[in-house]
Amino acid sequence: MTTLLVAQIVLTLFVFIALLHSAAAMVWVERRLAALLQQRLGPIRVGWQGLLQPFADVIKLMFKEELRPGAADPILFALAPIISATAAFSAFAVVPFGAETTFFGLLDEPMRLQVADVNVAVLVIFAIASMSVYGIVLAGWSSNSKYSLLGGLRSSAQMISYELSYGLALASVLLLGNSLSLTTLVDAQSGTWLGFIPRWFIFIQPLGFLIFMTAGVAETNRAPFDFPEAEQELVAGYHTEYSSMSFAMFFLAEYINMVTVSAVATDLFLGGWHGPFLPESLGWIWFLLKVGALLFFYVWMRWTLPRYRYDQLMAFGWKILLPLSVINLLVTAAGVLYFGA
Amino acid sequence: MTDTAFYLFGAIAIGASLLVIAQRNPVYSVLLLIASFGALSGLYVLLDAPFVAVIQIIVYAGAIMVLFLFVVMLLNAPQEDTEHDVRMHPFRGPGPMRFGAVLALGLAAELGWALTRTPGDSAPFGGTPVSSVSAIGRTLFTEYAFAFEVTSILILVAMVGAVVLARREEPR
Numbered sequence: 312m313t314t315l316l317v318a319q320i321v322l323t324l325f326v327f328i329a330l331l332h333s334a335a336a337m338v339w340v341e342r343r344l345a346a347l348l349q350q351r352l353g354p355i356r357v358g359w360q361g362l363l364q365p366f367a368d369v370i371k372l373m374f375k376e377e378l379r380p381g382a383a384d385p386i387l388f389a390l391a392p393i394i395s396a397t398a399a400f401s402a403f404a405v406v407p408f409g410a411e412t413t414f415f416g417l418l419d420e421p422m423r424l425q426v427a428d429v430n431v432a433v434l435v436i437f438a439i440a441s442m443s444v445y446g447i448v449l450a451g452w453s454s455n456s457k458y459s460l461l462g463g464l465r466s467s468a469q470m471i472s473y474e475l476s477y478g479l480a481l482a483s484v485l486l487l488g489n490s491l492s493l494t495t496l497v498d499a500q501s502g503t504w505l506g507f508i509p510r511w512f513i514f515i516q517p518l519g520f521l522i523f524m525t526a527g528v529a530e531t532n533r534a535p536f537d538f539p540e541a542e543q544e545l546v547a548g549y550h551t552e553y554s555s556m557s558f559a560m561f562f563l564a565e566y567i568n569m570v571t572v573s574a575v576a577t578d579l580f581l582g583g584w585h586g587p588f589l590p591e592s593l594g595w596i597w598f599l600l601k602v603g604a605l606l607f608f609y610v611w612m613r614w615t616l617p618r619y620r621y622d623q624l625m626a627f628g629w630k631i632l633l634p635l636s637v638i639n640l641l642v643t644a645a646g647v648l649y650f651g652a
Numbered sequence: 653m654t655d656t657a658f659y660l661f662g663a664i665a666i667g668a669s670l671l672v673i674a675q676r677n678p679v680y681s682v683l684l685l686i687a688s689f690g691a692l693s694g695l696y697v698l699l700d701a702p703f704v705a706v707i708q709i710i711v712y713a714g715a716i717m718v719l720f721l722f723v724v725m726l727l728n729a730p731q732e733d734t735e736h737d738v739r740m741h742p743f744r745g746p747g748p749m750r751f752g753a754v755l756a757l758g759l760a761a762e763l764g765w766a767l768t769r770t771p772g773d774s775a776p777f778g779g780t781p782v783s784s785v786s787a788i789g790r791t792l793f794t795e796y797a798f799a800f801e802v803t804s805i806l807i808l809v810a811m812v813g814a815v816v817l818a819r820r821e822e823p824r
Contacts, residue, residue: 387679431785434706441714445686448718452679452725460725467722471715491703491785 315422323404323426330403334566335365341610348614375555380455383552387453392553392560395446399564402439402571405432407494409584409595423494424595432493433481436575440477440530444470446564447532447549454552462548465621469529469536472628477526479636483519483643484512484579493575497583511582516643520580522636524605527572529628531565534613536624573605574598581605658698665691678724682717689713703785 339354339362346353354361379388409424429435444467451463488496502510513520529536550561577583581601584594619627668688675681689712696705792800 384679387683429702431702431706434703434710438706438709438714441710441718444714444718445683445721448721448725449679449683452721464722464725467718471718474715 318422319426322422322424326403326426327400330400330567330570331563333570334563335369337566337569337606337610338365338368338562340606341613344607344610345614348611369559372555372559377555377557378552380552382455384453384455387449388552389557391446391450391453392557392564393446394449395443395564396560396567398439398443398446399567399571402436402443403567403574405429405435405493406571406574406578407432407497407583408574408598410591425494428492428494431491433485433491433496433579436571437474437478437481441470441474443564443568446561450553450561451549454549456552458546458551459549462551466532466549469532469624469628472625473526473529473536473632476522476628476632476636477530479633479640480519480523480526481579483516483636483640486640486643486647487512487515493578493583497578497585500582501585509582509585509587511580511585513580516580516639518635518639519643520576522632522639523576523580524572525632527576528609528612529624531568531572533565533569533609535616535618537613537618569606569609570602573602573609576605577601654698658695661691661694661698664688665695678727679721682721682724685720686713686717689717703788 342364343353343361354364357363357367379385404426405428407423407425407428447466448463451459451461451466454460484496485491488499490496490499496512500509500511504510504514508514550558553561577598582597584591584598586594586597586601589596665688668684668691672681672684672688675684689708693705693708693713696702696708
């Protein structure tokens, strides 16, 4: 019992620190990839291949002066980045990233590589994603600046619009796996069809996966849907007035949200830690590879596609994505009824 | 442990709800209401109903309150009413205030009656465990199907009404 508790605490700390470092790594990956896509070199001076650049950035941000506009609301201005970062971190708590393990016999009973095994995990992620909008909206409002306010308003409208498609794409996977627990959903994707096609939900739900990823990109405010911080129109959007570490917290939240969306997509559509060649105990390697591939896609897309126009974003969300996800859900439900899951 | 959590969440819910009406700034009111919903959701978890708890967050804190905040921010009213508005408000007259006092007394009496009822008078809901999502779904679509469908029509009517009211007459 005690060892299990200690293991749980260690695992929680590990996930927290790993998320922090994944954000740092993503900053480096983003800058290097952007540079390579634009025929530049990018950061290569600090450390080998510039790998220490994110840490140099963090140190720089720590020593910067914390500014607050005189007309800003002091409480909410301080609270907004905290809400953003907290929501980003807590969403990952229910994401499983590996099969049950005893850590090479270190523990008496096997334990799940997951901080909290909630039986409504999918809904918890959805709930926390819907809470993260408050950080951005409040940042926009409390700054008392027109650019920030417009960024915050855009963000809330965008997130409300895309949350529906996001939720409906989730629902069609829930129908297939007949569960709300992410662990059960991942286990439903083990094994293969015809001996070589992995039983991943992406092969039954290709449209669902596309809808989920599109809505996920919109939810994390990434290009080509990065309207809340559209530089050419809004300076920097909701975080225009933020500096130093409170700016860093928004930055952190954005990258961690990307990691979480990719991890959830991996669990729901790409079979989680299941994959060929590796034994079950090393499944987390597969998990990391899949999440990495999705994150690469995120960055690749940002530096390839131009930003949409705002009315195009709204029209796309309500007139194309939402009807598509409703049809996808209906077809999935009919299929599950007909074939019996 | 459970008792401490219950009193903690209960205190947060009541305290935040009281502060909602005590705030001058509507944005703070909205945020305190969200805090109150969060505490309620914690109480649902203690009642072994995680599904209801998460739905509470998604629907109320996540969706409805975002719209509230949206409206409050668009109006951008730093204070709800000016001094003049408060004095001239129609509810400030002696007649409406007496009527309000009667209503408040009625509510207090009802609350007192509900609290003193013996537990035997109130039957637990249905008898199916509320924690299971499939049980909730089955009950909702069999036993309470009529109420469920009527509610959806009610919401549709409200939506159509809002669209009709908000639409501007186009000049011919």
